[in-house]
Amino acid sequence: MAELRGLGEISAALGQAGGTVLAISADPPAKARQVALSNKLDFPVLSDASLEAIRAYGVLHAAGRAGRDIALPANFLIDRNGQIVWQHVARRVQDRAEPAEILRWVQSITRQD
């Protein structure tokens, strides 16, 4: 969850380019609301309780926490044409993408646009 707090600069850069960050978890909407409020997030925090997006992106961690299906920590950067240009999928519970690296990728594709 801590990874969501470190996205301020990235969220701003995406917003300037007409895009946004979308946070996604298997949490129910009430929990997503709590996450958004307590971390003061300015981007949508989506609730994927039916695992629709989590399965579509191949980042399901079956029975990942207390027997419940959850998402693997993962990032997908998608350009304005809808194509995946960069991704990071955690191999260990603690793995997270480096915010500085995400920002570099964001800047490289917004420059092209």
Place this chain on the structure above:
Amino acid sequence: MKAKLAATLLAVDGMVLCLAGGLSYFFLLNYPSLRTTPVVHIAVMACGVASGVTAAVIAGRRWATCLAIAEGLLTGLFVLLLYVGFALPRSEPLADGRLGPDFTLPDQAGRSVSLADYRGRGPMLLVFYRGFW
């Protein structure tokens, strides 16, 4: 006398390095680079083991040997926990260059958000997180 003092200091120093290296990992989880690549922590613990082994060699006593073994075990346990205990299942993620699959999901305010809403407007970053903390 001097050798004994040196051995004691090295043995204590080794244990301190081992504990500090291992425990600090869990206190520094807010730093993505440290949590993703724990080489710094493992290196500190390895220094601890080296220090403990040196102490055992100098002292040639049982307690120093036991301490060195304990430091080695701690380091091994830390590496095992991180790379085996905390390993995640390998995913079959989508290839770069592919179209990101569309989805429609409710956001924190209850509004429906679709990826397709943003097509042609700007770049998107999807951040999947574990939740249930």
